[in-house]
Amino acid sequence: KAGVTQTPRYLIKTRGQQVTLSCSPISGHRSVSWYQQTPGQGLQFLFEYFSETQRNKGNFPGRFSGRQFSNSRSEMNVSTLELGDSALYLCASSVRDNEQFFGPGTRLTVL
Amino acid sequence: GEDVEQSLFLSVREGDSSVINCTYTDSSSTYLYWYKQEPGAGLQLLTYIFSNMDMKQDQRLTVLLNKKDKHLSLRIADTQTGDSAIYFCAVPFSGGYNKLIFGAGTRLAVHP
Numbered sequence: 001k002a003g004v005t006q007t008p009r010y011l012i013k014t015r016g017q018q019v020t021l022s023c024s025p026i027s028g029h030r031s032v033s034w035y036q037q038t039p040g041q042g043l044q045f046l047f048e049y050f051s052e053t054q055r056n057k058g059n060f061p062g063r064f065s066g067r068q069f070s071n072s073r074s075e076m077n078v079s080t081l082e083l084g085d086s087a088l089y090l091c092a093s094s095v096r097d098n099e100q101f102f103g104p105g106t107r108l109t110v111l
Numbered sequence: 112g113e114d115v116e117q118s119l120f121l122s123v124r125e126g127d128s129s130v131i132n133c134t135y136t137d138s139s140s141t142y143l144y145w146y147k148q149e150p151g152a153g154l155q156l157l158t159y160i161f162s163n164m165d166m167k168q169d170q171r172l173t174v175l176l177n178k179k180d181k182h183l184s185l186r187i188a189d190t191q192t193g194d195s196a197i198y199f200c201a202v203p204f205s206g207g208y209n210k211l212i213f214g215a216g217t218r219l220a221v222h223p
């Protein structure tokens with residue numbers, strides 16, 4: 001069974017731009033969660049989607065948004081990029097509310 | 112709010128056992144997790160323990176849970192150079208389904 005895939009793997013943007021990241025969960029998994037990983041703040045939860053509905057949200061500004069499609073694929077969007085948004089963005093999927101399997105991440109650099 | 116703490120570094124000799132410790136604040140967590148991250152990679156789920164267990168063994172990995180002290184540990188037997196990575200303890204946020212709170216990660220360095 002294929003693992004969680006994330007595209008693109010690397011991205012370079014400039015301040016003020018917006019970006020969309022994509023995540024395809026493991027087949028059969030209906031929950032997709034997003035995390036931001038930075039050297040300073042570590043791993044922080046962004047939001048979780050289950051059956052196309054946002055079920056949980058972390059403490060991030062409204063510039064960070066997401067959605068989930070009927071096939072469970074998810075996208076997250078960051079608008080008006082800031083330098084501090086440079087991070088590794090990780091997506092995780094799960095079939096039950098316990099094991100979460102992570103993708104390789106998207107490395108976003110904001111210049 | 113929920114907090115998870117880990118020591119930042121651990122250095123061991125190849126063949127020795129490694130013990131990585133973690134403390135957490137929320138006692139309502141049902142599962143507690145250990146993830147491994149190698150350079151440039153995502154997180155790999157190593158193992159997890161249900162909160163009504165004291166110990167779980169999985170090949171070279173042993174997880175110990177002390178609920179009274181809110182202390183979780185991961186023991187790696189016969190540590191190899193391939194075990195060099197960052198290890199994260201993760202606890203579900205109270206009532207938060209798949210919302211995990213991570214520790215800062217322990218960097219394990221294995222030397223010959």
